[in-house]
Amino acid sequence: MTQMLMNLTILLPLAAGLAVFGLRRQRQEGLAAGVTLLVTAVTAAAAARLFGQEALVHHPWGGFGAAYALRLYPFSAFILLCASGFGVLIALFSTAFMKGRRHAAPYYAWFLLTLGMVNGAALADNLILLLVFWEGLLLTLFGMIAVGQPGAFRTAVKAFVISGVADLCMMAGVILTIRLAGTATISAIHLQTGGLASLAFGLLMIGAAAKAGAMPFHSWIPDAAMDAPLPFMALVPAALEKLLGIYFLARVSLDLYQLQPGSRLSTVLMIVGCVTILLAVMMALVQKDYKRLLSFHAISQVGYMILGVGTAVPAGIVGGVFHMINHAMYKSCLFLTGGSVEKQAGTTDLAKLGGLGRAMPVTFACFVVAAASISGVPPFNGFFSKELVYDGALERGMPFYLAALLGSFLTAASFLKLGHAAFVDAPRDVRPAAVREAPWPMLVPMVVIAGLCVLFGVHNALPLRGLVQPALGGRVEGLDFAGWPHGMILVIATVLVLAAALAHHLWGAGRGGSGLAAADHIHHAPAIGTVYAWAERRLLDPYEIGLRLVAAASRALWAVDRAIDFFYDTVIVRLTQGVSALARAAHTGSHALYLVWVLAGLAVMALYVARGGI
């Protein structure tokens, strides 16, 4: 029964997704939505039924150690439950949001395929099977972005290329790991880092971090925020990819390889985390679009998770994983509020919005809760996970802690700006009187998730003792992180930083005349302003840089190709023509000359035979 349910959570969404692909016509959109809602609900129920159990599924498949092997244990059950939960909530949201949009039916098909692939990747206990699902997600990522705005194809290609490069690294890492460990069964691999193993670890890290959206594999996310259907943002980059990426990151650094606190690899991970936090949040701060601003936070927050897991100390790891689930919730919720604004007001451009708080009170309330969570305001969930990450970071060094704290300040500042501009400022182009609250299928998921944000904060023992600590198992054995943070000084520091962010925002808003302009003095500061200008011209986008490098390489190769062509088309041809002309010129038509040739030939033959004898 358990095994059957495990297979069901993977195969049912996949099969349903393929079936929904058959629904092409516009009027079958309702059917597609209904099927999706039903399938996600069944999957979520199955995941809930599976939670708390442990089981193995094993079918030999192919050779070279490949097997259809699934493993249900607290961590994978946790991911499965979360993924399926988001699946059903966002499917519900989509039924209202996607109504009447182009490509609605393929959207649902990709949605279901994504869910099946994520469930498969979470349950997989074989590296090769994991890769199959992982690469399947690459495909669905492309598909889900491509069904968005008319210009989304370019962004889809960008996402595909970036993720594809990272996946190739991961594939190499998987091959190396299998070779080093002698098995492809994930639960049987326990390696020490060092030498080739460090390389394999690094490659796997690249795969995991790229899936989670860490820098420098992030640059498709802000573009996708503008082009892809919004529920995709709430589902994939905000929730599922974070779950999967951090899940795999934790598995790799805690199980497959034993990452030690103080090791060089751990430090590298922490630096990646800090850089991601700061750079992405700096970009978020100056955005003038609701969705785009959120998308940079989706990158920035990954930094906390990587920083947390990368510390390799229990508090940090628990904080990182806890932050993962918290982030999935509040960022999903934030994107859903963005979707509801887009659907009801017709735009997400902050320069046109304003004063929506009165028109959309429920959306606004959900936004406030989720924004407070992401900013780390006590007692919401984000506060507790960030405190744990701070704790771990401080244990490893003051600079990491300060970077994380600065990230917090900027996060709070940018959300104050966003909320102020969209909901509180005086109305701009969009007249709030003409805007109505979103329909219930969109409100329900937001409210549920916002409620969970509060619950996971106020009663943090539930997620920590029920989900995170069992998932991490031996690494945090005997420790308990539930309840109020025990480092009072850290809490005070956090509160002070938040207060400073508020003060800064009020000062900036007063100076700029509106909430939207609250960060303009940073945006246009000397030096920083120049860097921002570069970033806006995409000069700093690794993808664009990569494209330019590829273009240069292809020009160089083209030159080589021309040279080879020149050799064949010109050198060889000229040579042949020359020899041919010589041969032609030799045949003058003179019979005397021909007789001379005969005599010469005869002489040479005679000499040869005479010299060699017979």
Next chain:
Amino acid sequence: MPALFILIPLAAVLLVNLPLRRLLTPAAFWLGLLLALAQAAAAVLVPDHAWIAPLGVATRLLRFTPTADLLTRVALLTIGLVGATALMVARAWTADPERRFRFANLALLALAGMNGVALASDLFSLYVFLEVTAVSAFILIAFGGERDALEGTFKYILLSAAASVLILAAVALLFVVAGSVSFGALHDVVPAAGRDPLVAAALVLLLAGLFIKSGIVPFHGWLPDAYSAAPAPASVLLAGIVTKTTGVYILMRAVTAVFTLDATVRALLLAGGTLSVLIGAFAALGQRDMKRMLAYSSISQVGYIILGLGAGSILGVAGALFHFFNHAVFKSLLFVNAAAVEQQAGTRDMDRLGGVAERMPVTGTTSVIGFLSCAGIPPLAGFWSKLVVILALWQAGERGYAAVAVLASLVTIAYFLSMQRRVFFGKLAEGLAGLREANPWLLVPACLLAAVTVGVGVGPWVLDILQLPAGSLP
């Protein structure tokens, strides 16, 4: 029984030249065609035991014993096929019954001569039939009486005379050494004679004479002029079979039945073959005249046959024999195509032709088959024979020669592609607006030869048939 292949054509020549020949003028052509086709059929169909059946009367008439091994039968088949082709081309080439009669007359004589060459069992008879063939060939080249034709004939006569002297001298020397000129007696004495300077001199003289006859570089000077100046049916006969029989076939006979393929002989053959393959191919590349290009191509392809012989193994001889047959078929085919193009378009200058295939689809298609076979493209016949030659060279340790043979194939493709592009493909050239498909007498042999090339290439059993005669060689 083999004697009939000589006696019947000779009798036919006498018959058509009787005082009553006015009545027989149209019959000469049909008689020749019938004989040639019957000969080709007999070479394939007559069972083995019939070939050795002695016909006392006939043999006494000849005063020598014609013998026919499988090598001979391949030659007889080729002679029959190409002879019939040449007669059909002649039918299309001239409507004048008198000219047609004279051509048929000479063709019959050449047929008798070539059959004699194929069947001879001693060097002197061989030489006599060689001269019979050569004389009829001289007249055939000069048939039209144009200045070019006479010049071509003159060069051929000049170099043939040299060849005759050399061959006759060699025969005389061998007679001195062995006291006989029959192959059997020579083969008992000559290889055993070892380092006898007389034998060495005979070898050099015989090889040089046959090299002239075969058109091996640097003994080939007469060949391009003779081939391109001859009238269309004569060039088919000459290029397709006359030089092959009087040169290459005798060479194959001589180096296997009289001498042995020892290191010296092989070295001479390999050198001549390589020079021919390369120089023929490169010279062909630079030609504007379609028949001249085919002539140089013949030099190059004969080079392959000689290379196969030079490999010195049974496989090499089989490859040489196979390529001998294939070359006769596809080169005759290409000359037939050239005749068709010349007759319809009025020129052989490739720069003034173009897009001919559009108006002459049969000629265009068959020429593609011929050129692909010549360039050695699978699965056509030419591919297999070249493959066997190259394999034989490789096995014999002559890797460098094998490489040359492969690379020269590229040049072969190059000049044939150039010919196809300039003559048959592309847009119809100016002044060819009224172009029409050729006379059926040109299309029938073209289709027949193309079918043979495809059939031989596709039918894998052919190689076995041809390997047998090579295996039967001493």
